[in-house]
Amino acid sequence: MACSHLHNQPINDECFVCGFDNPAGLEAQFVERDDAPGRVVGLFTPKPIHQSYPGRLHGGVAAAMCDETIGRAFITDHPDQWGVTMELKLRYRKPTPIGESLEVVGVITKVTRRTFEGTCELRRQDGTVCVTAEATYMILPVERIVGECSDEGSYVWEDDGRPVPAGE
Numbered sequence: 001m002a003c004s005h006l007h008n009q010p011i012n013d014e015c016f017v018c019g020f021d022n023p024a025g026l027e028a029q030f031v032e033r034d035d036a037p038g039r040v041v042g043l044f045t046p047k048p049i050h051q052s053y054p055g056r057l058h059g060g061v062a063a064a065m066c067d068e069t070i071g072r073a074f075i076t077d078h079p080d081q082w083g084v085t086m087e088l089k090l091r092y093r094k095p096t097p098i099g100e101s102l103e104v105v106g107v108i109t110k111v112t113r114r115t116f117e118g119t120c121e122l123r124r125q126d127g128t129v130c131v132t133a134e135a136t137y138m139i140l141p142v143e144r145i146v147g148e149c150s151d152e153g154s155y156v157w158e159d160d161g162r163p164v165p166a167g168e
């Protein structure tokens with residue numbers, strides 16, 4: 001049987017999508033495979049606080065999950081460069097339920113010198129595709145993204161890729 005290595009991706013503890021210190025967050029987990037660069041699988045289970053109409057995932061929350069999944073598909077192959085979203089387009093094809101384990105599969109479709117593009121599908125356990133998305137990102141060095149958003153200005157990197165303020 002063919003076997004490939006799985007890797008969990010780095011997280012920002014307070015991120016709405018991937019963080020575990022954000023009480024309103026999705027606590028999504030992202031997994032990449034050695035033999036599939038440019039592809040990532042995001043796993044999450046929406047909570048009642050993430051709904052719009054009763055029992056239905058809010059479209060903006062689905063958008064956040066799709067945005068992050070495509071962005072993370074890029075870092076599988078470019079660990080020192082992240083992306084900031086320039087454009088994001090979604091199709092809400094079926095209602096997305098609350099309380100069910102869902103997966104989002106993201107794939108990179110185009111890389112240029114300054115940008116990358118990708119697509120994703122948000123799927124239920126029975127394979128139903130609830131949301132599809134496509135997005136374009138500006139490629140930036142990790143240091144610039146963290147530096148622009150932080151008063152601290154200076155970060156160091158843990159072994160797992162997590163940014164922490166220098167001196168902690």
Ligand SMILES: CCCCCCCCCCCC(=O)SCCNC(=O)CCNC(=O)[C@H](O)C(C)(C)COP(=O)(O)OP(=O)(O)OC[C@H]1O[C@@H](n2cnc3c(N)ncnc32)[C@H](O)[C@@H]1OP(=O)(O)O
Nearest residue numbers: 010011012067068069071072075082083084085086087138
């Ligand atoms: C912890 C583990 C994590 C692991 C990684 C996790 C992945 C996370 C994925 C989620 C990422 C996010 O949500 S990021 C958050 C949401 N996005 C953002 O905050 C991005 C905000 N926008 C920006 O910072 C800026 O617009 C940039 C960096 C994209 C571009 O700024 P710039 O580099 O100064 O470039 P600038 O001179 O302004 O523009 C250059 C050219 O691009 C065009 N341009 C500029 N912005 C845009 C735009 N949004 N859409 C279209 N075109 C644009 C300009 O018209 C111009 O065209 P011309 O005149 O040359 O023709």
